[in-house]
Amino acid sequence: MKFNAIYYDGVHPVAQDVTLLVNDSGIVKVIGEEVLYQCQWKDIDVSNQLGETVRYLKFPNGAKCECHDHQQINQLEKRYNSSVFSLFLHNLESKWQTVLVASLAVVAFTLGMVVYGIPALAKSVAEALPVSVDESITQGTLKILDERILSASELDSATKNRIEEKFLDMVEHAEDEHTYHLLFRSGLGANAFALPSGHIVVTDELIEMADHDEEILAVLAHEIGHVVHEHGLRSILQSSAVALLLTAVTGDISAASGFAAAMPIILLETNYSRKFELEADAYALDYMKTHNIDTNHFATILLKITGESGEGEASPFDYISTHPATKERIQPFKDNSLLNK
Amino acid sequence: MIQDKMLKPVELGFQGRAGEYFRIWIVNILLSILSLGIYSAWAKVRNKQYFYGNTILDGSPFEYNASPVAILKGRLVVVAILVMYSVTKYFYPLAEGIFLILFFLVLPWLVMRSMMFNARYSSYRNLNFSFNNNLSDSVKTFIGLGLLIPLTLGLIYPYYMHAIQKYRVNNHGYGQYIFRLKSVVKAFYKYYLLALLILFAVMFIAGLLTSLIFGASIGVLLGSGEPGTQPGLNPGTVLSIFMMLGFYLIAYLVAAAYVKARTFNAVWSNTSLEKAARPMFNTPDVPLMAFKGSLEFNKMFYIYFTNTIGIILSVGLLIPWAKVRLAKYRIENLHVASLADLKVITAQQQDQVGTIGSEMGDILDIEIGM
Numbered sequence: 001m002k003f004n005a006i007y008y009d010g011v012h013p014v015a016q017d018v019t020l021l022v023n024d025s026g027i028v029k030v031i032g033e034e035v036l037y038q039c040q041w042k043d044i045d046v047s048n049q050l051g052e053t054v055r056y057l058k059f060p061n062g063a064k065c066e067c068h069d070h071q072q073i074n075q076l077e078k079r080y081n082s083s084v085f086s087l088f089l090h091n092l093e094s095k096w097q098t099v100l101v102a103s104l105a106v107v108a109f110t111l112g113m114v115v116y117g118i119p120a121l122a123k124s125v126a127e128a129l130p131v132s133v134d135e136s137i138t139q140g141t142l143k144i145l146d147e148r149i150l151s152a153s154e155l156d157s158a159t160k161n162r163i164e165e166k167f168l169d170m171v172e173h174a175e176d177e178h179t180y181h182l183l184f185r186s187g188l189g190a191n192a193f194a195l196p197s198g199h200i201v202v203t204d205e206l207i208e209m210a211d212h213d214e215e216i217l218a219v220l221a222h223e224i225g226h227v228v229h230e231h232g233l234r235s236i237l238q239s240s241a242v243a244l245l246l247t248a249v250t251g252d253i254s255a256a257s258g259f260a261a262a263m264p265i266i267l268l269e270t271n272y273s274r275k276f277e278l279e280a281d282a283y284a285l286d287y288m289k290t291h292n293i294d295t296n297h298f299a300t301i302l303l304k305i306t307g308e309s310g311e312g313e314a315s316p317f318d319y320i321s322t323h324p325a326t327k328e329r330i331q332p333f334k335d336n337s338l339l340n341k
Numbered sequence: 342m343i344q345d346k347m348l349k350p351v352e353l354g355f356q357g358r359a360g361e362y363f364r365i366w367i368v369n370i371l372l373s374i375l376s377l378g379i380y381s382a383w384a385k386v387r388n389k390q391y392f393y394g395n396t397i398l399d400g401s402p403f404e405y406n407a408s409p410v411a412i413l414k415g416r417l418v419v420v421a422i423l424v425m426y427s428v429t430k431y432f433y434p435l436a437e438g439i440f441l442i443l444f445f446l447v448l449p450w451l452v453m454r455s456m457m458f459n460a461r462y463s464s465y466r467n468l469n470f471s472f473n474n475n476l477s478d479s480v481k482t483f484i485g486l487g488l489l490i491p492l493t494l495g496l497i498y499p500y501y502m503h504a505i506q507k508y509r510v511n512n513h514g515y516g517q518y519i520f521r522l523k524s525v526v527k528a529f530y531k532y533y534l535l536a537l538l539i540l541f542a543v544m545f546i547a548g549l550l551t552s553l554i555f556g557a558s559i560g561v562l563l564g565s566g567e568p569g570t571q572p573g574l575n576p577g578t579v580l581s582i583f584m585m586l587g588f589y590l591i592a593y594l595v596a597a598a599y600v601k602a603r604t605f606n607a608v609w610s611n612t613s614l615e616k617a618a619r620p621m622f623n624t625p626d627v628p629l630m631a632f633k634g635s636l637e638f639n640k641m642f643y644i645y646f647t648n649t650i651g652i653i654l655s656v657g658l659l660i661p662w663a664k665v666r667l668a669k670y671r672i673e674n675l676h677v678a679s680l681a682d683l684k685v686i687t688a689q690q691q692d693q694v695g696t697i698g699s700e701m702g703d704i705l706d707i708e709i710g711m
Contacts, residue, residue: 008468012683013468063467102367102371
């Protein structure tokens with residue numbers, strides 16, 4: 001067998017045109033103006049085939065040949081080297097069938113992970129982690145919020161005591177290992193939120209906005225739902241997993257396309273967040289029904305917080321919001337309201 | 342530099358094709374997934390080999406010949422460190438600060454090792470490139486100048502970026518020859534200043550337009566940022582957020598394209614490949630090779646912009662296409678001239694280089710190259 005190649009001695013960067021001559025016993029001769037080198041084919045380190053790029057034959061003495069004759073090289077490789085890995089890769093990459101299957105598999109895997117895999121994984125990890133993890137996250141977050149955003153509550157202690165008593169009544173029956181605390185703060189408008197360990201913060205503005213204590217209880221039940229279902233920890237786990245997955249799948253993304261990668265992450269995270277809101281709503285609905293609190297109170301307070309009439313049409317922009325459309329959220333509460341029965 | 346009469350232009354081109362690279366890329370991803378990430382080391386090598394092997398200088402391609410097994414080992418160590426970091430971060434918030442300080446302190450070493458590894462396993466015509474094991478230079482640049490950035494309120498930033506390029510170019514070698522970058526500090530100041538002005542101008546126009554169109558809804562936007570409540574989102578607000586995001590993207594791409602194109606040209610046009618030992622007397626010094634960059638800002642922006650749009654609309658499937666056309670444009674706008682005979686260059690003894698530095702740089706995306 002005989003074919004052309006370019007020879008580099010490994011000492012000077014000079015290209016030399018040569019002929020490679022391989023005899024039946026697998027001995028290779030590199031022939032330029034004279035025989036430049038000679039060895040067994042099996043001692044040559046042959047580079048893998050990669051698209052149309054050139055192949056390298058690395059000789060034991062450090063010299064190299066560069067060659068485009070893929071067919072001859074592959075034949076010799078099959079005959080003298082049993083390693084099939086290099087051919088296997090190129091076969092995968094050059095057949096359109098495998099490429100199509102690979103594309104579909106990658107897309108299906110990514111979607112499957114994002115829709116089912118990551119949420120399920122985050123859920124089981126969150127359940128397995130000890131409560132002490134929740135607590136260390138909460139302490140850090142609460143400290144920052146208190147230092148920068150929230151200020152002390154200005155409610156009179158009678159109101160605080162009344163609500164706290166009802167709250168303690170509520171959590172007495174919550175069946176999980178969290179220890180619940182109710183914290184009164186001001187700032188942030190009419191609002192309430194839950195921290196992973198069971199600390200629930202409610203603002204003065206929200207309490208002043210409510211006409212009945214049941215409205216506040218409805219909000220608190222929703223927040224307890226977040227804690228029971230470990231939403232805080234799960235959302236931290238999910239967002240790190242999504243970022244990891246996308247980096248792993250797309251590989252090194254340069255600065256310019258980094259922005260393109262941020263878009264799906266934003267869409268995904270708001271989607272996860274909406275699912276958590278609905279889960280917490282369901283918890284609140286269940287709680288209110290079993291404790292004979294009119295579920296309509298939830299609808300009332302939610303409409304007050306969002307400042308909506310509840311008649312608005314669903315917006316095409318709902319998919320970038322962290323919360324589902326109010327109208328959709330309050331519907332189950334209206335349906336179950338005692339007023340309707 | 343390139344106008345020197347004794348230097349002859351050498352052809353440099355890129356032959357990669359998006360369709361071909363797509364097939365390699367998607368198989369890389371699939372095998373990485375199936376092997377739970379282990380194949381990613383092989384994928385990295387194959388990726389680099391594709392771009393090196395399709396960059397052809399004077400008829401000969403470049404070659405990347407790092408061992409995937411070595412890269413895998415480096416990656417495993419780095420992943421172990423990162424997992425340790427993220428776990429301890431949650432339990433001991435203080436640890437995060439300590440880790441960051443440690444990271445800042447080892448950064449010069451990481452960058453240097455990363456450069457060394459990459460150069461050691463990059464070759465042209467069976468001769469490896471090299472990068473100096475010169476830690477004090479790296480410390481001076483990344484820690485010395487890095488600390489001055491906040492102290493000078495960022496005024497030193499263009500100088501810092503220039504110093505990084507100088508460190509990068511001047512420590513690279515090929516055989517007994519070394520690359521040398523003449524100082525272009527002034528140009529760097531000009532480019533970064535103009536980029537900042539461009540950024541402000543685009544953002545100003547964007548803000549003006551958005552508030553003209555959606556004047557009323559901006560107020561709503563500012564009034565409802567609190568978490569936990571339903572932000573009062575109406576279609577107008579959302580649309581204006583999208584518009585602002587769009588303008589932000591364009592401003593960013595314009596500034597990035599401008600800085601990248603101009604600094605690429607300035608750096609390459611002032612770089613040469615010379616003998617390591619400078620002549621004792623003031624004899625006219627003819628370099629072995631000279632370079633010139635000719636990237637155009639508007640074409641660069643066009644490529645960045647269409648790449649970004651393409652990647653978004655194709656949910657990532659056009660990433661190979663984007664990478665290939667950017668590489669092609671850059672390589673086709675780098676011009677090389679050399680003395681006819683490269684025989685004067687001789688290979689130098691080189692040691693193996695470990696992978697931990699380079700893989701840390703890879704995974705944390707320490708981007709200082711061109």
